[in-house]
Each structure stands twice: as structure tokens, then as C-alpha cells.
Amino acid sequence: MAPTRPPRPDSSETPRLRADRGSAALRHTRHGATFLTVSVLSGVLLAGMALPAVGALGLTAKNTADSFDSIPDEFKTPALSQATQIFDAKGGLIAKVYERDRTVLTAEQMAPIMRQAQVDIEDARFYEHGAVDLKGVLRAASKNAESGSTVQGASTLTQQYVKNVNVEKAGDDVAAVREAQRKTLGRKIQELKYAIKLEEDLTKDQILTNYLNITYYGNGAYGVEAASQRYFGKSNKDLTVPEAATLAGLVQNPSQYDPKLHPQAAQKRRDVVIDKLQENKHITADQAKEAKAAPLGLAFHPPRNGCITAKAGMGFFCDYVRHVVKQDPAFGKSAAERKKFWDQGGLNIYTTLDPDKQAAAQDAVSGNVRVTDPVSAAATMIEPGTGKILAMAQTRPYGLDPGKNETVVNYNVDAAMGGGNGFQPGSTFKPVVAAAALEAGLPATQSYPAPNRIDYPTMKTCDGTWKNLATGKERSVPNESAKEFGPYQLKEAMALSVNTYFVQMEQEIGLCPVKQMANKLGIGAKASGKPLEEVPAMALGVEEVSPLTMANVYATFAARGVYCTPLSINKITRVDGRDVPVPPASCNQVISQLTADTLTTVLNGVTEKGTGADLGLRDRRQIAGKTGTSDQKKAAWFDGYTPQLATAVWLGGPAGGVEMRNITINGDYIPEVFGATGPGPIWRDAMNQALRGTPKEPLNMIYIPDPPPRTDPKSTTGPAASPGATDATPSPGASQRRPRGTGKPTEQP
Incomplete structure (x- = not known):
């Protein structure tokens, strides 16, 4: 075949290559x-x-x-590395990442x-x-x-x-x-x-x-x-x-x-x-x-690579997706294979991130905490029943310039996924203790003396021994207010966040069921990767976790006991259109519907008459949640949900070292930060915006009778259960236990 003819001088024909031919x-x-x-x-x-x-x-x-x-005859040409594009759930481009x-x-x-x-x-x-x-x-x-x-x-x-x-x-x-x-x-x-x-x-x-x-x-x-x-x-x-x-x-x-x-x-x-x-x-x-x-006509577009180029606020989620791909065995049996898969690129990654809810979360954290404030805030949103991560926001921008308060540490996730060592969840951990107790057969009306202050009692650990592991200043635990003393039942104790009540509950069921329940709900270890410790203060949330972890705990309650592993990727295709297998979220019923609905009822009480009573949403839909403040006010939380959406908000020093007393946040002086006054308004703002225009679905709740009126409060300040208690030792409220699994949920699946 002969080469093509050059175009005539007056021709507009596009120049063509000479036809391929053997020589x-x-x-x-x-x-x-x-x-x-x-x-x-x-x-x-x-x-x-x-x-x-x-x-x-x-x-x-x-x-x-x-x-x-x-020289061997075989010559293998490698698949060429290409750019990977990461998209949100609506098809919007989050970032373009590549090795080449x-x-x-x-x-x-x-x-x-x-x-x-x-x-x-x-x-x-x-x-x-x-x-x-x-x-x-x-x-x-x-x-x-x-x-x-x-x-x-x-x-x-x-x-x-x-x-x-x-x-x-x-x-x-x-x-x-x-x-x-x-x-x-x-x-x-x-x-x-x-x-x-x-x-x-x-x-x-x-x-x-x-x-x-x-x-x-x-x-x-x-x-x-x-x-x-x-x-x-x-x-x-x-x-x-x-x-x-x-x-x-x-x-x-x-x-x-x-x-x-x-x-x-x-x-x-x-x-x-x-x-x-x-x-x-x-x-x-x-x-x-x-x-x-003709001039050069240069229209230079500088290289824009990596999560640092992501849309405002989405860089941390982009980085989380990178960690998922590099750590999930679905994308390669070894770390080297997964790195090669990521580096070679040529992928279109369609994620679970909802751009509207991401905007809601980002607006809320940025609108309540300034980048220059001594503290930061982070929020994660999860869809109950699917594990889909819908939003991941924080006040500090994604970047490498500390002069601009930038960071690449994702405060929403564990260290292994690009985060830090986590933060103490404080009282937002108390529902985990309650879940363990309810699953062990204790009734929703469980009562304890809950005096204003108690010494930590001896507790049973997973190795079957009874130990008193509290030492030094941590030997005793007070309630937040001098006016808080029992007896209390679960609903009232949760609403008021009574410390001594949950320590007594933990003492009755033992440390091991609490640890095991935490594992079931996705708290398999601390955010640092270190194992959870069996210590009496576990009930009060002293073991550092991440907002993503806590959002998923509360999403499990919202999903009536169905726990789903967090999901960030919906689909991956190669540039040639071929699909890459993506593992779905693994969802399992980890607690009974009755237990989950009981917890929802109890946590709704927190937002109706308890520490979160001022956090109602604009459209007055039902919500459930829990406030939390760590020791020395170094972390404050509000975790809550509706049937469609679970959100966890953390507020504190980025490295966990800022004591939030006499502090100025967003231009406002605050004598003392609590879960309801710091992260609570962030949660409310985020949920108001994220749920705007969505159906008002009712919470799945059961009837829990109110406790009898008190007649003589002073007589209820008795001692805690004996440190020498054993499995055979009656505990306060033991006669009120219900067999595990009894009762009937208000709504069948």
C-alpha cells in the first residue's frame, strides 16, 4: 500500500499517516x-x-x-500506569491521583x-x-x-x-x-x-x-x-x-x-x-x-495530583479511600500487590460520599470552629444499615503547610487509616455498657443506688478473675453534679449521664461483656491500634477512639442492631470499562432488635429531657443521641441519629492536649465546654442541613415505664456493690432482671 498523498495547497484535508505496511x-x-x-x-x-x-x-x-x-526472545510490555479518578456518590470528581x-x-x-x-x-x-x-x-x-x-x-x-x-x-x-x-x-x-x-x-x-x-x-x-x-x-x-x-x-x-x-x-x-x-x-x-x-498558544495547566487537589473538605475522605485500597486484601494479596494496583491507576473509583451531606458536615464544623482556634472539630456521617460513609469533615484543611494550620492527619479515622491516636469518647461510650447489660438480660428498668461518688469496685475480667484495677487518683469516680445521686433507672441515668450508675452496671455484668460488646459494635481496638484495656473506667469512655468508629456504633443502634463495616467505595471500573470486584459492607445482627430499640428509646430521652435537650432539629423530627466529655475537658462529643443518618462530632485539641476551660472558640469565650455546648450545636447544624427535605421517619422505640417518684432522696446514697462480690453475690436490681431476648419489639422486621 502506497503512502497517502499530501493534501493539495487549497485543500482542507487533515494530514493523514502513511498506511502501515511491511518493509x-x-x-x-x-x-x-x-x-x-x-x-x-x-x-x-x-x-x-x-x-x-x-x-x-x-x-x-x-x-x-x-x-x-x-537474550531471551520474550518481551513483555507492562500495563501503563495511568491517572485514577475518584468520584462522589453523584458522579462529581473529588480528585485525580496518579504516579504518572x-x-x-x-x-x-x-x-x-x-x-x-x-x-x-x-x-x-x-x-x-x-x-x-x-x-x-x-x-x-x-x-x-x-x-x-x-x-x-x-x-x-x-x-x-x-x-x-x-x-x-x-x-x-x-x-x-x-x-x-x-x-x-x-x-x-x-x-x-x-x-x-x-x-x-x-x-x-x-x-x-x-x-x-x-x-x-x-x-x-x-x-x-x-x-x-x-x-x-x-x-x-x-x-x-x-x-x-x-x-x-x-x-x-x-x-x-x-x-x-x-x-x-x-x-x-x-x-x-x-x-x-x-x-x-x-x-x-x-x-x-x-x-x-502562530504563537505557541500555551495554556499551561500545572500538574494537579493527589488528594491535596480534592474539592474543599474532601481531601481527607480521598486519603481514606487510598488507605482502603492499599489495605483491603480484595485489591491484592500482599501490601506490594495493593500498592502496585493503586500506583498503576487507570481506575474510576465511585465512592459513597454524598456531596450534599459532605457540604452539610463541612459547613457545620467550619461555621462553629475557626481554623485558627486552639481546638478543632471533626464529623463523620454514616447511613444506618449499609455502612456507607456519607460525609467526613474537619476544620483543619488538608495540606502540608502548618503555617496555614493544614494537616494530613484525618481526625475522623484510626491511625492505620491516616488518622491519629483518637480521642476519649467520654460518656458517649455509656450506651455500649448499656447494650452489654441489656444483652446479658438486665431489664430496661434496671436500678442502682448510684451515689454521688463511689470507689471503683472489683470487676470480673475476661480471664475469669476478679480484679480491682483502679489506682491512684482514679480509684474513685464522682458524678458531674453534686445533685446527682440515686437511685436511678437506665433511662434517667442515661439522660443525666450519671457516672456512678454505669460503673455499677459495669461491675454487675463484668468488664469482659463490655469489651466484647465494644468489639461487636466495631470498637475492636483503640484508634492507635493498641488493644482495649479491661479497666473500670472503660464505662466512662477513657479508651481513645475515632469519630468514624463512634458514628458506626450509633448507626448500629439506628439500624436496630445491624452492624455494617464502614463502606467508602461503591464501584471501581478500569478506563476500558471493565469492573474491578469491590467487597460490599459486611452487615450482621450483632445485638437484638429489642436491645437496639431499647437503647434508641433511652437515647431519645437524652435529647428530650436530658443533657442534649437543647439540640432538637429545626423540623422537630425524633432524634436519639448522647453527649460526652472526657476527663479534664480535653475532648467533647455528641453522637446521635435518626433512622436515615448517624453522625458523630468530636471537638478538642488536635493532639488531645487542650483543656477546654476558659477558652475562646469561634470568637466566643466559653468558661467550660461540654458535649451539649461544644460539639452539640455542630451536630445540630450538620443534621439540619443534611436532612433538609427528607422524610421525617420515626425512631424505633419501645415503652419503658418511668421510675417511681422519690420519697426520701437522702436515703438513696448507700454504698456501691461490695468489692468482694462474686457471680453468686446479689447485686442491686438483680431481682428486676429479665431473661435475655424477652420482650417484643414495637416493629417486626
Whole structure:
């Protein structure tokens, strides 16, 4: 098939590539020895041209042939690394991440003028020779001999492609990249043999397409599509003649001809390419004149890579998704395999993040706490019954500049997922104790003396022994107010957050059921990764956790006892449309519906008549939740939910070391921060905005009778259960226990 004719001077026909056709040299490769001899000799010439000292080494054609034959015939081309795009649940782009910014195109997606310009400047006889251009070798050797140095090379485009493949295989291994680029005789011989193999297996058009996808064009752009977007802000298919010539000219030396840093050099190089196009009759003289008269027309788009480029507030969720991919065995059996999967990219990751709810959470934390405040706030939203993470926000922006109060530590998650060591949840942990007690058979009307202050009693641990693990200042526990003394039942004790009540409840059921319940609800360890400790103060929330963990605990209550592992990814597809298997959330009934509905009823009481009574939503829908404040006011929480949405909000010092007394937050002086006054309003603002326009679904609640009126409060300040209690020792309220699983939920599944 003959090359296509150049367009007439008055024609608007788009320049086209010469048709792919086999060359005499290529045909000879299939006959073996004849071409092999020529190839080896050509390789020696080519190597001698690049390495003048080769002759002095005494290397003969036989030596070279032996080396040639020893090279394995198999040449594997790697899947090219590409950019990955991360999307929210509505299809909006969150961020573009990549190790190498590249979008692989088919031949049909590439501008014909781009393909022709690259051929004309790099290897004008590409469609006429085989793996080695003998005429080019002789011409280059002659030029080099005349000058006494290496001034001209003769590597074919196919050989250049082989070298680029070796560089791609080296990845981010600097030493391996350097080795792939070394100009040695062995390297040249290897490239030659693999080039011969490629020209046997692929058509010329396929080789050119691969070359244009793998080649580096400078400024972090790999392949013609990334280069088109980087320098001109447009797709490769829309390139003009001068724009295509500019890109084609970059390949020889992307730094020297960088159009942003060296525009004059870039334009001069561009014009050389245009001259080549005219010389080879792929554009007319008039077209060349017009193209050379055009300005560079640079519309440079700086590389924007990674979660730091995410939409406002979404960088931390983007980073969380990265950790999920790199740690979930579904994406590779080993850490190295998962890293390769992420680094290679070419993925479209569709996440669970709801942009509207993300905006609600971000507006709430940013509207109540300033970036410059000594404390920060974080909020996570989860959909009950699915585990889907709908929002993840915090006041400190995602970034590396501490002068701007930026951080890459995600306060919403555990350390292993890009977070810190977590924060003490305070009284928001008390529902976990209540869940363990209800599952153990205690009734919703369970009563304890709950005096104003008690010493921590002896408690049973998971190893079956009874221990008093409290020491020093932590030997006793007071209630928040001097007016708080029992007896109390569960609903009232939760509403008022009575410390001594939950310590007595913990003492009755033992530390082990509390720890086991925490595990069931997703608190398998501290946020730092260290195991939970069996200590009496566990009931009061002294073991550091993350907002994501607590949001999912409360989502389990909202889902009537169904716990789902947190889910951040809905779907992953490759750029070619193939699906990547994504594990769904694992959902299991971890507590009975009765227990969950009882807790919802109790937690609704917190927001109706308890510490969270001022946090009602604008549309007056039913809510359930719990306030929490850690020891020394270093962390404050409000965790709550409706049937559709569970949200946990934390407020405190980023490193957990700020005592929130006599503090100014968002311009307001606050004598003392509590869960209801610090994170509570953030939660209310976030939920008001997130639930706007959604149906008002009622909570799943049961009837719990109110306790009898008190007659003599002073007589209820008796001692706590005896430290020497055993399994056989009656505990306060023991006669009121109900067998586990009795009772009937108000709504059947």
C-alpha cells in the first residue's frame, strides 16, 4: 500500500499517516539468519556510534552475535500506569491521583497530525524500514565520523519504544531507571533484539500508538493526551498543526524545550518539526508558513495530583479511600500487590460520599470552629444499615503547610487509616455498657443506688478473675453534679449521664461483656491500634477512639442492631470499562432488635429531657443521641441519629492536649465546654442541613415505664456493690432482671 498523498495547497484535508505496511527488512526477520546477521552488524555499528570506544574493546561481530542470541526472545510490555479518578456518590470528581499522569488512547482517539509529526521528527522512515534503519545507521555513522564525536543517533522509533518500556518497568526505582537509560553496548543489543521481536508481533500503527502513550513529554505528562491537557488544556484529538509540532518536538529533550520555561527554544524546535512535516509532504508550504507564524498558544495547566487537589473538605475522605485500597486484601494479596494496583491507576473509583451531606458536615464544623482556634472539630456521617460513609469533615484543611494550620492527619479515622491516636469518647461510650447489660438480660428498668461518688469496685475480667484495677487518683469516680445521686433507672441515668450508675452496671455484668460488646459494635481496638484495656473506667469512655468508629456504633443502634463495616467505595471500573470486584459492607445482627430499640428509646430521652435537650432539629423530627466529655475537658462529643443518618462530632485539641476551660472558640469565650455546648450545636447544624427535605421517619422505640417518684432522696446514697462480690453475690436490681431476648419489639422486621 502506497503512502497517502499530501493534501493539495487549497485543500482542507487533515494530514493523514502513511498506511502501515511491511518493509523488506521486516519481512526478512521471518527468514531468520540473513536478517539476524545484518541486524547484529547494524547493532554493532549503532553501538559504536553511540559508544566510540567499543572498537577499542576488541568486540567482534561474533561476540555481539553471541550476546544477541543469549537474550531471551520474550518481551513483555507492562500495563501503563495511568491517572485514577475518584468520584462522589453523584458522579462529581473529588480528585485525580496518579504516579504518572497518563491517559491511554487508541489510535483512533489520537490526532492524525500528532501521529505524523512525531514520526517525521523522530523517525521519518518509520514505515519503510524494519526494527533497524540501515540507511539511518550509515548516515549517522558518517556524520559522527566527520565530526569526531557522537552528534547524531540512529535509534528507530521502535527501539525508542523498547527503551521507554524498560523505563516504565523500572517504576519509581531511581537506580533501575538509570540503568534502563544507560548507553551501553549490552543495552543497545537488547533493545535491538526486542525491537525485532516487536516488529514481528505488532503492526507499525500499533507500535506508534504504544509509543505515543508511553513517551514522556515533560512537566509530569506521560503520553500525548496528558501532554495535550498539560500544555494546551485540550484533548489530543483537538490539536492544531503548531500545537502537535510543539509536543512532538518535546520528546528529544523535555527540559530543554519546555515551552513554559524556555518558550523561545520551544518555538524554534516546533518550527523544525513543522519544516519536517512540509519536507515529507504532509503539510503544504502555505500550511507550514501559517503554522510557524502562530504563537505557541500555551495554556499551561500545572500538574494537579493527589488528594491535596480534592474539592474543599474532601481531601481527607480521598486519603481514606487510598488507605482502603492499599489495605483491603480484595485489591491484592500482599501490601506490594495493593500498592502496585493503586500506583498503576487507570481506575474510576465511585465512592459513597454524598456531596450534599459532605457540604452539610463541612459547613457545620467550619461555621462553629475557626481554623485558627486552639481546638478543632471533626464529623463523620454514616447511613444506618449499609455502612456507607456519607460525609467526613474537619476544620483543619488538608495540606502540608502548618503555617496555614493544614494537616494530613484525618481526625475522623484510626491511625492505620491516616488518622491519629483518637480521642476519649467520654460518656458517649455509656450506651455500649448499656447494650452489654441489656444483652446479658438486665431489664430496661434496671436500678442502682448510684451515689454521688463511689470507689471503683472489683470487676470480673475476661480471664475469669476478679480484679480491682483502679489506682491512684482514679480509684474513685464522682458524678458531674453534686445533685446527682440515686437511685436511678437506665433511662434517667442515661439522660443525666450519671457516672456512678454505669460503673455499677459495669461491675454487675463484668468488664469482659463490655469489651466484647465494644468489639461487636466495631470498637475492636483503640484508634492507635493498641488493644482495649479491661479497666473500670472503660464505662466512662477513657479508651481513645475515632469519630468514624463512634458514628458506626450509633448507626448500629439506628439500624436496630445491624452492624455494617464502614463502606467508602461503591464501584471501581478500569478506563476500558471493565469492573474491578469491590467487597460490599459486611452487615450482621450483632445485638437484638429489642436491645437496639431499647437503647434508641433511652437515647431519645437524652435529647428530650436530658443533657442534649437543647439540640432538637429545626423540623422537630425524633432524634436519639448522647453527649460526652472526657476527663479534664480535653475532648467533647455528641453522637446521635435518626433512622436515615448517624453522625458523630468530636471537638478538642488536635493532639488531645487542650483543656477546654476558659477558652475562646469561634470568637466566643466559653468558661467550660461540654458535649451539649461544644460539639452539640455542630451536630445540630450538620443534621439540619443534611436532612433538609427528607422524610421525617420515626425512631424505633419501645415503652419503658418511668421510675417511681422519690420519697426520701437522702436515703438513696448507700454504698456501691461490695468489692468482694462474686457471680453468686446479689447485686442491686438483680431481682428486676429479665431473661435475655424477652420482650417484643414495637416493629417486626
